[in-house]
Amino acid sequence: MRLVSVIILIGFFATSQGQLYVLKDHRPDSNEHYQQLFDSLPEMCDSFYITFLKKDLGGMKKFVPQVKYLRATFDTMSIEYREDQVIYRQQMILRNLQKDYRKILKNSEKSKLKLKRIERGKTQYNFGKDDDNNRYCYVTVNCKRRKHQYELKYLAILLNGSWFVGDELNFKEIVK
Numbered sequence: 238m239r240l241v242s243v244i245i246l247i248g249f250f251a252t253s254q255g256q257l258y259v260l261k262d263h264r265p266d267s268n269e270h271y272q273q274l275f276d277s278l279p280e281m282c283d284s285f286y287i288t289f290l291k292k293d294l295g296g297m298k299k300f301v302p303q304v305k306y307l308r309a310t311f312d313t314m315s316i317e318y319r320e321d322q323v324i325y326r327q328q329m330i331l332r333n334l335q336k337d338y339r340k341i342l343k344n345s346e347k348s349k350l351k352l353k354r355i356e357r358g359k360t361q362y363n364f365g366k367d368d369d370n371n372r373y374c375y376v377t378v379n380c381k382r383r384k385h386q387y388e389l390k391y392l393a394i395l396l397n398g399s400w401f402v403g404d405e406l407n408f409k410e411i412v413k
Contacts, residue, residue: 273299274399281393281400282360282376289389290352292342294335300402301331302394309397333404341408348410355380355387371395373403386411 275281281300288296307323345352358379366372372395380387387410392403 275401276399278362278374278376278393278395278400279360281402282378285391285402286357286378286389289338290355292352294338297334297338297402298331301334302327302396302399302401306396306399306401330404334402334406337404337406341406345408350382355382374400386413 273284275284285300288300304324304327307327308320342352358381360379361377363375363377364372365374374393374395376391376393378389380389387408390405390407392405393400394403395401
């Protein structure tokens with residue numbers, strides 16, 4: 238009888254200690270990757286540049302429009318833009334952006350360029366509209382590191398009054 242009560246007590250204490258451990262487990266702040274809406278293009282560009290320097294692929298996700306913004310932009314009742322195609326388009330924007338960012342990180346490692354050390358220069362905005370009257374902007378950020386000049390180029394799109402990054406991202410050295 239004592240053996241059974243000792244086993245039950247040990248089991249009880251082990252279970253309660255396990256539960257205390259779970260209660261003490263503090264998760265890192267997950268707000269970092271939540272969708273952030275930018276009414277202002279320069280504000281979005283500043284935030285994107287900071288994320289670009291962090292070398293965090295997951296951080297790019299907050300600059301890609303969620304499905305609900307794409308759905309509101311496209312006519313999902315039309316045969317061309319069914320719901321699954323809108324989801325596919327959103328995933329392709331994210332994957333292409335991450336793929337381009339991986340290439341940039343790989344090339345910067347190969348050339349031993351530390352992205353955190355580049356200095357930001359002038360930002361240029363080239364606005365335009367497509368056939369459906371959707372606004373977009375090609376953003377060019379001039380950067381420098383020592384004697385080298387670089388350009389960060391990407392596409393920004395305006396959906397429902399908020400700016401997002403499209404699927405074109407390029408970072409290259411300017412050869413004079």
